[in-house]
Amino acid sequence: MNAASLRRLVVVLAATAGVAACGADAVSPLPVQPPGPSRSTPTPATPAATTMPATTLATPATPATAGSPTRPPPTSARPVPAPPAPTRTRGTPRTTPPPVDATPACQGAVRYDLPLAETEIELLRSLCFATGAVLRIQGIGPGLVTVDRPELVSQQYEAGVVDIRFVRPGTVAVTIPKDGREHTITVVVR
Numbered sequence: 001m002n003a004a005s006l007r008r009l010v011v012v013l014a015a016t017a018g019v020a021a022c023g024a025d026a027v028s029p030l031p032v033q034p035p036g037p038s039r040s041t042p043t044p045a046t047p048a049a050t051t052m053p054a055t056t057l058a059t060p061a062t063p064a065t066a067g068s069p070t071r072p073p074p075t076s077a078r079p080v081p082a083p084p085a086p087t088r089t090r091g092t093p094r095t096t097p098p099p100v101d102a103t104p105a106c107q108g109a110v111r112y113d114l115p116l117a118e119t120e121i122e123l124l125r126s127l128c129f130a131t132g133a134v135l136r137i138q139g140i141g142p143g144l145v146t147v148d149r150p151e152l153v154s155q156q157y158e159a160g161v162v163d164i165r166f167v168r169p170g171t172v173a174v175t176i177p178k179d180g181r182e183h184t185i186t187v188v189v190r
Helices: 003-021 054-061
Strands: 111-115 126-129 134-138 153-158 161-166 170-178 181-189
Touching (some): 161 170
Parallel strands (some): 126 181
Antiparallel strands (some): 134 161, 170 181
């Protein structure tokens, strides 16, 4: 037997003795935790385990960390190149549509209160809602609020309040008279 074969045999025997000593009671520490105090009571089935140092026993029993996220990849591994980022030049159309649901400018199926006495209606040009939203205009007379696409809304009036429920997706122009002028709010319904 040559020296290399003898070393392999010693490593295999040490690993076998370490695995046999691991029984149900022994737990190896995680790679990020320092090893705790080792048990001093040897198991009767492995008398060779008492003669070996504790570091030899812990080495074969620790889990393999080749794919561990705490260690860097081996140097022989080649990094995978990232795909090139799409480039946009001026005038090229957008390849992906904008998000529909959670955009900051577009609200969900909410009730939007618009009290005319407290709102500068001239500053409000457009709104965006999901289907099912209600635009509640407060402080206006009956029949004064008009929409250009009545097939997309359900409109009701009661006690100075106009409720416009947007029942289908599309764009609706809501016209509100105030101070002798007509103000149009463009509402996009998704």
